[in-house]
Amino acid sequence: MRNLGIIGTNWITQQFIEAAEETKSFKLTQVYSRTEEKAQAFVEKLGKSNINLSDSLESFFASDDFDTVYIASPNALHFGQARLAIENGKNVIVEKPSTSNVREFAILDTLAHAKGVYLFEAARQIHExxxxxxxxxxxxxxxxxxxxxxxxxxxxxxxxxxxxxxxxxxxxxxxxxxxxxxxxxxxxxxxxxxxxxxxxxxxxxxxxxxxxxxxxxxxxxxxxxxxxxxxxxxxxxxxxxxxxxxxxxxxxxxxxxxxxxxxxxxxxxxxxxxxxxSDNPMDSEAIEFARIMNEKDTTSYEKLFDYARKVNRVLEQARTSAGLVFEADKEE
Missing domain, CATH: 3.30.360.10 (Dihydrodipicolinate Reductase; domain 2)
Known part of the structure; x- marks a missing residue:
């Protein structure tokens, strides 16, 4: 069972934690929120104790009490948080879409492979x-x-x-x-x-x-x-x-x-x-992500990563055709 840190204190985060622990894939050890009070309230809602709390991303990622982070923040925050996680040597499970555009995805792609960590996009339905x-x-x-x-x-x-x-x-x-x-x-x-x-x-x-x-x-x-x-x-x-x-x-x-x-x-x-x-639709992805990391199954990992790469490309092509522009597109 791998140790898990989380970013995001919403219903989907709770669902992933429940799936991870039901399947004995991950054990929650740390929660990040913008305020420690909100993180504490989330942990209490889960009925847990002895969970480390953080309101600083820098100290959160510097911690050695988890090796994998699950990110379920608003879309535009995914890139920065995933990048910081990878730079700190953490494996990343990030809710889809993992980035706002192809430029961001390419940066995470290069960085994750250079650091030798896993970057999963949580497209849970394809694992069911x-x-x-x-x-x-x-x-x-x-x-x-x-x-x-x-x-x-x-x-x-x-x-x-x-x-x-x-x-x-x-x-x-x-x-x-x-x-x-x-x-x-x-x-x-x-x-x-x-x-x-x-x-x-x-x-x-x-x-x-x-x-x-x-x-x-x-x-x-x-x-x-x-x-x-x-x-x-x-x-x-x-x-x-x-x-x-x-x-x-x-x-x-x-x-x-x-x-x-x-x-x-x-x-x-x-x-x-x-x-x-399954009663919890995230069970299958939790099992698969943990299996790939534990078995170092590079073939399965690269297949999933290629799906994510193609999906993010299609999303950007669709946005471009419709004339939709995000704030993230304006970043250099």
């Missing part, structure tokens, strides 16, 4: 058994693959606040927010892992008055088919996602959090595929 079942179905029917429609549209709990005249991080270009860099990351990961990197990317976005995308549609073009992606944080949709194989279709109940896979044959008969799903 139910996603691997979909991946297996696509591989088995590769010759008939003829496109896909992926949908992940969910009304944000912060959108009402935005409509009231405030500027939550998720709708703020300063924090690299918006639909594409939130829900859209899931769909792009689906496409890259299942179909590979596209030849071209186009994003038609609904731009909010903050300069951030509230929703939109992407078209990823491949040699023989297109993948159409619908994303949004300003409305709700209950449309399933579909992968097409001529007369046959694979239905996914969600492009972001798959709970059910259904095959439709040419007679339109629906057959639900047998799958497994």
């Amino acid at each position: 058994p139910i996603f691997k079942k979909a991946q297996e179905f696509v591989k088995d029917n590769q010759d008939e693959l003829s496109g896909a429609t992926l949908s992940y549209i969910k009304y944000s709990s912060r959108y009402d606040d935005f409509l009231a005249g405030n500027l939550p991080n998720i709708f703020n270009p300063k924090f690299s927010g918006g639909a594409l860099y939130d829900l859209g990351v899931y769909t792009v990961y689906d496409a890259v892992v299942l179909f590979g990197a596209p030849n071209s990317v186009d994003y038609e976005a609904e731009i909010l008055n903050s300069g951030i995308d509230g929703s939109g549609s992407l078209t990823l073009k491949y040699d023989k088919f297109d993948v159409n992606i619908l994303i949004g944080k300003t409305k709700n949709s209950y449309m399933p996602s579909e992968i097409y194989f001529g007369k046959k279709t694979l239905l996914l109940d969600s492009a972001g959090d798959i709970n059910r896979l259904t095959e439709a044959n040419e007679e339109k008969k629906l057959t639900e595929l047998p799958t497994t799903k």
Whole structure:
């Protein structure tokens, strides 16, 4: 079991800690927050004791009581925090997207390989058994693959606040927010892992008055088919996602959090595929990240890292096509 430090005291951090400890992959030893009071409140919420607390990133990363850090701060903070972690010799698990742009990703790529540490992007759905079942179905029917429609549209709990005249991080270009860099990351990961990197990317976005995308549609073009992606944080949709194989279709109940896979044959008969799903969707990634580090499985690591590299490239290509600019893009 590896020792874990965390940055971010929100629900997703709690979920990862629970997954890490349920699977005996990581043990929480230190928590960073901007205030020690907030870190203490988080630890108490977890029902834990004897956890070191820090309100200074420098002292946090200088600590020798953890070797891996999980970062779940706002998007724009990922790069700086991950860079500091790597410079201090820590392995990094960072929530997706790991960076705001390709320039930042290339810097972390070079630094992590030079330092000999691991840098994981926490795309938890691609590690789940139910996603691997979909991946297996696509591989088995590769010759008939003829496109896909992926949908992940969910009304944000912060959108009402935005409509009231405030500027939550998720709708703020300063924090690299918006639909594409939130829900859209899931769909792009689906496409890259299942179909590979596209030849071209186009994003038609609904731009909010903050300069951030509230929703939109992407078209990823491949040699023989297109993948159409619908994303949004300003409305709700209950449309399933579909992968097409001529007369046959694979239905996914969600492009972001798959709970059910259904095959439709040419007679339109629906057959639900047998799958497994953990109560905690982060279990599988926690197990895999720890396994790769413990076994020094370079092959599996580089495969995951290449997915992250391609996803971040697609995200930037999509933003460029839609004219979306983050504050991070202006940094030298």
